[in-house]
Amino acid sequence: MSITCSNCQHTTDEGVFCIHCGAKLPEKIQGEAHSSQPLSSSQRVSYGEAQLNQGTEPTSNSMLTKERMQKASESSKMYASYVMDNIRSPYQRLQTISQSHLIQALVTMGIYALLIPLILYIQLQSSIGLFGDVPFFETVVKPFLGYIVFLLLIGAITFGVIVLNRYQASYTEVIARFGTILLPFVGLLILAILMSLLNIGMFILPLLIAFTGAIFVAPLLVLLSYHEPGCERIDLMYSILLIIVGAYVTIRIMSEVLLSFVSQLFRF
Incomplete structure (x- = not known):
């Protein structure tokens, strides 16, 4: 790079002094020259740390992903163990269920609430799917949320009757027992959805048993799990x-969401 001396206007190569008159070259040029000098030790350390941080970032992300996958695997194993322990004799084990089982019970209630509208969606898709798409939100998501609210209301009614009898119980414990006793009905819904996928018309039988059983049988079994002869109010x-x-009043209030699938299924 050529540099013009400010004293004699002689053009020379890079340097500190002019080779013609010996005058010192401009300071700004020296700054540019200094910029090409090797990095200092502190700069090299900072640069090394930056490279190290860039190298460890993907490693930390992979470790975080691995931890999440491990937690998900452990949660799945816990839920599978919960299902196997309670599906064999659900009522006999009901008294051992406490609020520590609330998460597993809520998962069971969520599966139950999802399977019913999912069966409707499959039937509608196979029946009228050739003429247009079936709206997933209106057919599955909206009824799913409605069933979640409905099940929680049934649990609240059961809890209210238990409190009237002065039994020692909390709402979370009642919901945990209610969700646990739904396991056999979830099994019936899984059977119904398999029959629906295979186009077996009798799928409506396990579906209706699971629907009515969760409303009228499950709450009574939860009540009986707290019942103490001679101690009831x-x-x-x-x-x-x-x-x-x-339960009947709750169904009447939410009938538009809860029973719409029945009328839809009987049309096809």
């Missing part, structure tokens, strides 16, 4: 009637 007969009436 309300006679068991009236407690059962209260749950049935409460």
Whole structure:
């Protein structure tokens, strides 16, 4: 790079002094010259740290992904163990269920709430899918959320009757037991969806058993798991009637969401 001396206007190569008059070259040029000098030790350390951080970032991300996968695997194993322990004799084990099983119970309730509208979606897709797409949100997502709310309301009604009888229980524990007792009905829904995929018309039978059983049978079994003869405040007969009436009123309120799938299925 050529440099013009500010004293004699002689053009020379890079350097500190002019080779013609010996005057010192401009300071800004020296700064440019200095910029080409080797990095200092502190600069080399900073550069090395930056390279090290860039190298360790993918490693930390992979470790985080591995930890998440491991946690997901452990959670799946815990839920599978929970299912196997309670599906064999659900009522006998119901008294051992506490609020520590709440997460597994909520997962079971979520699966139950998802399978019913999913069966409807499969049937509608196979029946009218040739004429257009079936709206997934209206057919699956919206009813799924409605069933979640409905199941929680049924659990609240059951909890209210249990409290009226002065049994020692918490709402989370009642929901944990209610979700656990739904396991056999989830099994029936899985059977119904397999039959639906195979175009077996009798799929409606396990579907209706699972639907009515979760509403009228499961809450009564939860109540009986707290029942202590001679300690109840309300006679068991009236407690059962209260749950049935409460479930019926809840169905009437949410009938547009809950029972729409039945009318849709019987059309095809």
